[in-house]
Amino acid sequence: MIIREEKTITVRSQVKEQLHHKILIVGGGTAGLTVAAQLRRKGVEDVGVLEPSDKHYYQAAWTLVGAGAYRPEATVRPEEHQIPQGIRWIQDAAEEIDPIKQVVRTREGREVGYDFLVVAAGIQLDWHKIEGLEETLGQNGVSSNYRFDLAPKTWAFMQQLKGGVALFSAPSTPVKCGGAPQKIMYLTADYARRRGFARGLEVVFGSAGTTIFAVPEIKAVLDRVIERYGIDTRFHHELVAVDGHKKEATFELTANHPKVKAAPEAPKPRITIPFDFLHVVPPQSAPDFIKQSPLADPSTPLGWVEVNKHTLQHARFPNVFSLGDASSLPTSKTGAAVRKQAPVLVENLLSVMKGQEPSRQYDGYTSCPLVTAYGKMFLAEFLYDNKWHPTLPINTQKERYDMWLLKKHGLPFMYWNLMLKGQA
Ligand SMILES: Cc1cc2nc3c(=O)[nH]c(=O)nc-3n(C[C@H](O)[C@H](O)[C@H](O)COP(=O)(O)OP(=O)(O)OC[C@H]3O[C@@H](n4cnc5c(N)ncnc54)[C@H](O)[C@@H]3O)c2cc1C
Numbered sequence: 001m002i003i004r005e006e007k008t009i010t011v012r013s014q015v016k017e018q019l020h021h022k023i024l025i026v027g028g029g030t031a032g033l034t035v036a037a038q039l040r041r042k043g044v045e046d047v048g049v050l051e052p053s054d055k056h057y058y059q060a061a062w063t064l065v066g067a068g069a070y071r072p073e074a075t076v077r078p079e080e081h082q083i084p085q086g087i088r089w090i091q092d093a094a095e096e097i098d099p100i101k102q103v104v105r106t107r108e109g110r111e112v113g114y115d116f117l118v119v120a121a122g123i124q125l126d127w128h129k130i131e132g133l134e135e136t137l138g139q140n141g142v143s144s145n146y147r148f149d150l151a152p153k154t155w156a157f158m159q160q161l162k163g164g165v166a167l168f169s170a171p172s173t174p175v176k177c178g179g180a181p182q183k184i185m186y187l188t189a190d191y192a193r194r195r196g197f198a199r200g201l202e203v204v205f206g207s208a209g210t211t212i213f214a215v216p217e218i219k220a221v222l223d224r225v226i227e228r229y230g231i232d233t234r235f236h237h238e239l240v241a242v243d244g245h246k247k248e249a250t251f252e253l254t255a256n257h258p259k260v261k262a263a264p265e266a267p268k269p270r271i272t273i274p275f276d277f278l279h280v281v282p283p284q285s286a287p288d289f290i291k292q293s294p295l296a297d298p299s300t301p302l303g304w305v306e307v308n309k310h311t312l313q314h315a316r317f318p319n320v321f322s323l324g325d326a327s328s329l330p331t332s333k334t335g336a337a338v339r340k341q342a343p344v345l346v347e348n349l350l351s352v353m354k355g356q357e358p359s360r361q362y363d364g365y366t367s368c369p370l371v372t373a374y375g376k377m378f379l380a381e382f383l384y385d386n387k388w389h390p391t392l393p394i395n396t397q398k399e400r401y402d403m404w405l406l407k408k409h410g411l412p413f414m415y416w417n418l419m420l421k422g423q424a
Pocket residue numbers: 026027028029030031032050051052053058059060061062063092093094095120121122123145146147176177180287289323324325326333334335336337338367368369
C-alpha cells in the first residue's frame with residue numbers, strides 16, 4: 001500500500017503540518033527511489049520521500065529522444081506508481097534544511113522532522129546564467145536535451161537542418177551525464193551523413209572543458225570519432241550569451257586558455273559563432289535550498305552536499321547521507337553511478353542507525369553510454385581519478401551495435417523494473 005500524504009491548505013510562513021520520519025529522503029528521482037526501494041527490501045519501516053513532482057522521468061533516454069530514436073512518452077511515468085510500497089510520499093518540495101534541529105521545512109508549509117536524512121534532490125539547471133538563452137529556448141533553432149519538453153524540439157530542429165553550422169555547447173561546471181553534450185553532436189553528424197548533407201554542415205563543439213574526455217582510454221576512441229565526422233572542437237570556450245534572432249552564440253575564453261593565461265589581467269576575449277542549430281547544455285549546480293543550507297560543501301559556490309567520497313556520510317552531520325547529482329562525490333554524475341552508490345549508502349546508513357561506523361566503500365564507479373552514431377555505442381566505465389574500469393567481457397573500446405541495443409532497450413528495462421524496485 002502506498003501511503004500518500006493528503007494535501008493540506010497552507011498559508012506560507014505558518015507551519016500547517018508537522019510530520020516525522022525515522023528516515024526522510026529528500027528527492028524521489030533516480031537516487032531517492034532506488035534508496036527507498038532498497039530500504040524497504042531490507043524491512044526498514046517509517047521512511048518518507050519528499051518529492052514535489054507527480055512525474056518520474058528516465059532522463060537517460062532524452063539523448064535518443066533528441067535524435068528521433070525514442071518516444072518522449074516512454075521516458076515518463078506517474079511518480080505515484082514508482083513510489084515503493086509502504087513508503088510515505090510527501091508531495092511537496094524542501095525549502096530549508098536545519099540539520100541541528102533535524103527538520104526540513106517545505107514550500108507548502110510543512111515541517112518534516114527526521115532521525116536520519118538522505119539528500120537526493122538532483123541538480124539544478126542554471127539556464128539563467130547564459131544571457132538571452134531562456135527567451136529563445138525551443139525557438140530559433142536553439143534547444144537542449146536537458147529538459148523533457150525540449151528534447152523533441154532538438155529532433156525537430158535537427159530535421160530542419162540542410163547545412164550550415166550545428167553548434168554544441170558544454171559548460172565548465174559539472175553536469176549530469178558528462179557525455180550528453182557530445183552524444184547528440186555525434187548523432188547530428190551521423191544524421192547529416194545519412195541524409196547526404198554532411199559536406200555542407202560544419203559541426204562545432206564549443207566546450208569549456210580542456211579535452212573531449214578526461215579518461216585517456218575513452219578519449220582515444222572519441223578522438224577517432226571526432227576525426228571521422230570532421231568536428232571542429234573549440235575547448236576552453238564557455239557559452240555566455242545567445243541571440244536567438246541573430247542566431248549567434250557568444251563564448252568567453254576560460255582561465256586556462258593560452259590567450260587568457262598570457263594576459264590574466266585583461267578582460268577575457270569573447271568569440272561569437274553564428275549557428276543554424278544550437279544544442280545548449282546549461283551550467284549546473286546543487287539546488288539553491290541545498291546551497292543555502294549548512295549541508296553545503298563550503299569549498300565551492302556550487303553547493304553540493306558535502307559527503308565522504310567513500311562512505312557517502314555527511315562530513316559534519318553523521319545522521320545525514322547524500323548520493324547522486326546533488327552530492328559532492330567527485331565522479332561523473334550519472335544514473336549508473338547512483339546504481340553503485342545506493343547499496344553503499346543503504347548499508348552504511350543501517351550501520352549508523354545501529355550505532356556502528358559506516359564500513360562499506362564506494363569506489364567512484366560511473367559509466368556513460370557514449371552513443372556515437374545511429375546504431376553505435378560504446379560504454380565508458382571508470383572510477384575515481386578517471387581510472388578506466390571496463391567490467392564487461394567484451395571490447396568496450398569499440399563502437400558496437402549490441403551496446404546501442406543495450407542503451408535503447410536494456411538499460412531502460414533495467415531502470416524501471418530492477419533499479420527502481422531496489423533489485424539492481
Ligand atoms: C540528457 C540527459 C542524458 C543522460 N544520460 C544518462 C545516461 O546515459 N546514463 C546515465 O546513467 N545517466 C544519464 N543521465 C543522468 C541521470 O539522469 C542522473 O544522473 C540521475 O537521474 C541522477 O539521479 P538523482 O536522483 O541524483 O537526480 P534526479 O533523478 O534528477 O532526481 C532528483 C529529484 O529531486 C527532486 N527535487 C528537486 N528539488 C527538490 C526539492 N526542493 N525538494 C524535494 N525534491 C526535489 C526532483 O523533482 C527529482 O525528482 C542523463 C541525464 C540527462 C539530462
